Amino acid sequence: xxxxxxxxxxxxxxxxxxxxxxxxxxxxxxxxxxxxxxxxxxxxxxxxxxxxxxxxxxxxxxxxxxxxxxxxxxxxxxxxxxxxxxxxxxxxxxxxxxxxxxxxxxxxxxxxxxxxxxxxxxxxxxxxxxxxxxxxxxxxxxxxxxxxxxxxxxxxxxxxxxxxxxxxxxxxxxxxxxxxxxxxxxxxxxxxxxxxxxxxxxxxxxxxxxxxxxxxxxxxxxxxxxxxxxxxxxxxxxxxxxxxxxxxxxxxxxxxxxxxxxxxxxxxxxxxxxxxxxxxxxxxxxxxxxxxxxxxxxxxxxxxxxxxxxxxxxxxxxxxxxx
Numbered sequence: 180x181x182x183x184x185x186x187x188x189x190x191x192x193x194x195x196x197x198x199x200x201x202x203x204x205x206x207x208x209x210x211x212x213x214x215x216x217x218x219x220x221x222x223x224x225x226x227x228x229x230x231x232x233x234x235x236x237x238x239x240x241x242x243x244x245x246x247x248x249x250x251x252x253x254x255x256x257x258x259x260x261x262x263x264x265x266x267x268x269x270x271x272x273x274x275x276x277x278x279x280x281x282x283x284x285x286x287x288x289x290x291x292x293x294x295x296x297x298x299x300x301x302x303x304x305x306x307x308x309x310x311x312x313x314x315x316x317x318x319x320x321x322x323x324x325x326x327x328x329x330x331x332x333x334x335x336x337x338x339x340x341x342x343x344x345x346x347x348x349x350x351x352x353x354x355x356x357x358x359x360x361x362x363x364x365x366x367x368x369x370x371x372x373x374x375x376x377x378x379x380x381x382x383x384x385x386x387x388x389x390x391x392x393x394x395x396x397x398x399x400x401x402x403x404x405x406x407x408x409x410x411x412x413x414x415x416x417x418x419x420x421x422x423x424x425x426x427x428x429x430x431x432x433x434x435x436x437x438x439x440x441x442x443x444x445x446x447x448x449x450x451x452x453x454x455x456x457x458x459x460x461x462x463x464x465x466x467x468x469x470x471x472x473x474x475x476x477x478x479x480x481x482x483x484x485x486x487x488x489x490x491x492x493x494x495x496x497x498x499x500x501x502x
Contacts, residue, residue, distance in 0.1 A: 195442035195443070195450055195451050195454055196451055198442060199441050200457055203457050206461060207464055207468075209468070210467075210471065213468070214471040217468060221348070222467065224347050224348060225467065226460070226463045227356075227460075228353060228418065229466070229467065230459045230463035231350075231355075231414055231418070232414050232415045232418065233430055233433045233459055233462070234356055234360070235407060235414055236257060236407070236411045236433075237434040237435075237437040237455045237458070238359055238360065238363050238452060239290075239407035239408055240404070240437075240455075241443055241452050242403060243304070243401060244435075244438050245447055245448065246379050246380045246396075246400055246447055247379075247380045247383075247448065248401075248447070249305055250293065250304070250404060250431070251308040251311075252308040252309075252312040252315055253308075253404070253411075253434055254428060254429065254430035255311070255312045255319065255427060256286050256290070256315050256405060256412075257286070257412045257426070257427045257430065258319050258412070258427035259315050259322070259412075260282040260283070260409045260411075260412030261412040261423070262319055262322060262328065262422045262424055263278070263322070264281070264282035264335060264416060265278075265335060265421070265422025266323065267281055268331065268332050268334075269328050269330060269332075275334035276334065278335070279335065282409055282413070283409035283413075286406060287402055287406040287409060288405065290401045290402045290403070290404050290405020290406065291398065291402040293405070294397055294401030295398060298398055316428075320424050323424040327422065327423050331420060331421070335416050335417065336417050336420055338350065338351045338413065338417035339351075339419075350418075352414045355410075355414070357456075360452060360456045363452045367451070367452055368451070376400060378391060378448075379393055379396055379397065379447075380446075380447030380448030380449070381447065381449075435487075436462055436483060436486075437462055438458060440461050440462065440486060440487065441453075441456065441459070442454040442458070445491065461486070465479065465486070466479050466483075
């Protein structure tokens with residue numbers, strides 16, 4: 180019994196999320212000591228609202244990075260999905276439910292195309308998604324005619340509505356984001372599909388030799404990630420109340436930042452989706468806390484960049500130590 184109690188802290192420390200969780204706690208304590216407003220219910224709810232879109236994008240990004248890929252197009256796909264949903268519902272008069280389904284389907288379709296290009300033509304994910312970023316960005320502006328879509332139906336803005344927990348307003352979108360993290364944590368940690376994703380990221384050849392259909396799995400991961408980007412589009416539209424063709428332009432990098440800060444290896448095969456949630460919260464806490472302290476936004480970007488470099492450095496050193 181004593182041995183088990185002694186090894187429990189070691190196990191906790193050795194988990195991929197231990198470092199990010201410690202960083203999140205330390206950051207929260209630091210900003211709490213420097214701003215009386217930080218730990219108020221309204222401010223904590225605001226942090227979650229601010230990270231729910233990027234956090235949802237980062238779920239899809241996590242899936243792809245676990246396979247040793249990367250997706251630079253996710254923010255653009257999300258923006259296009261949001262424009263499709265809102266424009267079909269408002270300008271074309273399509274029932275909101277069908278407009279929502281169309282947006283989700285189109286986002287999934289872009290993910291499918293990314294996956295097929297990576298597997299069938301053997302193009303590097305970086306190149307595929309960089310090209311897709313430009314294609315989807317252009318399509319968004321062409322389809323929207325550079326116009327912001329307003330006066331949205333209630334179905335598309337429902338997730339931006341709030342309910343009260345005590346004296347704090349919480350959005351339904353925040354609950355959906357947390358639910359998505361729990362669902363994907365289960366899928367990756369407790370299903371054969373999740374084990375196959377990790378195996379693919381560790382060694383595609385070994386995974387293939389064990390009977391895993393690696394190409395089909397890769398296409399499925401990219402398609403599922405695209406579907407998640409569609410959900411992020413709905414969350415974005417719900418939060419802003421408009422379909423904005425300018426949205427999501429830096430969210431691809433923010434999603435990668437969340438994944439890396441959450442302890443997922445850019446080399447694939449190692450990481451937890453709950454770590455990505457922690458990484459997204461780290462970014463949200465730093466930006467919110469620095470803003471409360473009156474630090475200019477450019478320094479917020481500087482600190483975020485330093486955190487990413489440190490996280491990747493730790494990952495690289497860990498890989499070398501494990502060889």
